[in-house]
Amino acid sequence: MADVKQVQITFDCENPMRVAEFWNHVLGYVFPDPPPGFDSWDAFDATLPPEQQGGASACQDPNGVGPRLYFQRVPEGKVVKNRVHLDVRVVTGLRGEERLAALEKEATRLEELGAQRVRLLPADGFNESCMVMQDVEGNEFCLD
Numbered sequence: 001m002a003d004v005k006q007v008q009i010t011f012d013c014e015n016p017m018r019v020a021e022f023w024n025h026v027l028g029y030v031f032p033d034p035p036p037g038f039d040s041w042d043a044f045d046a047t048l049p050p051e052q053q054g055g056a057s058a059c060q061d062p063n064g065v066g067p068r069l070y071f072q073r074v075p076e077g078k079v080v081k082n083r084v085h086l087d088v089r090v091v092t093g094l095r096g097e098e099r100l101a102a103l104e105k106e107a108t109r110l111e112e113l114g115a116q117r118v119r120l121l122p123a124d125g126f127n128e129s130c131m132v133m134q135d136v137e138g139n140e141f142c143l144d
Contacts, residue, residue: 008068009086012078013137016071020057022136023069025113026088029059032068078138087130087144095128103131103143110143 013019023029031041038044045053055073060066091102100120107117110133118132118140131143 006067008070009084010070010072011139012074013071013139014073014077015054015137016057016073017054019071019135019137019139020059020069022113022115024059026110026115026135027059027066027069028062029066029069030062032058032060082140085139086141088141089144091128091144095123099123099129103129106143107131107133 011019020031024031034041034044038047041057048055057071058068060068088106090106091099094102103120107115111117114136116134116138118134121127121130121132121142123129128144132140133143134140
């Protein structure tokens with residue numbers, strides 16, 4: 001059997017710090033510690049050439065279970081729908097009206113952080129309801 005590999009999920013974005021802060025709040029993640037010899041990421045960032053400053057950020061599960069998220073600045077803006085997206089599992093096991101109420105509550109919380117609702121995908125007999133949303137830079141994700 002092959003060894004299981006860890007993954008990091010990378011987001012192309014305009015403002016890596018803003019997107020990382022959003023996902024920290026969504027997932028309960030934290031920023032990783034700064035590199036050795038630096039007391040903050042701002043101090044590390046200040047040592048980079050001006051064109052690289054603010055060009056990357058990351059967040060991670062404080063318990064070390066979930067994948068690390070990495071955010072890198074790219075020159076082009078988002079043009080089309082993501083080919084990969086995150087499903088944020090907030091209502092696992094709930095069904096019907098109870099599920100819809102929990103989705104609504106979490107969607108409202110995330111809107112306060114800058115997310116936008118796209119649409120509700122209603123239960124179809126095979127899949128339960130989920131909410132398609134966008135993060136602060138328009139990256140799609142689902143509340144599931």
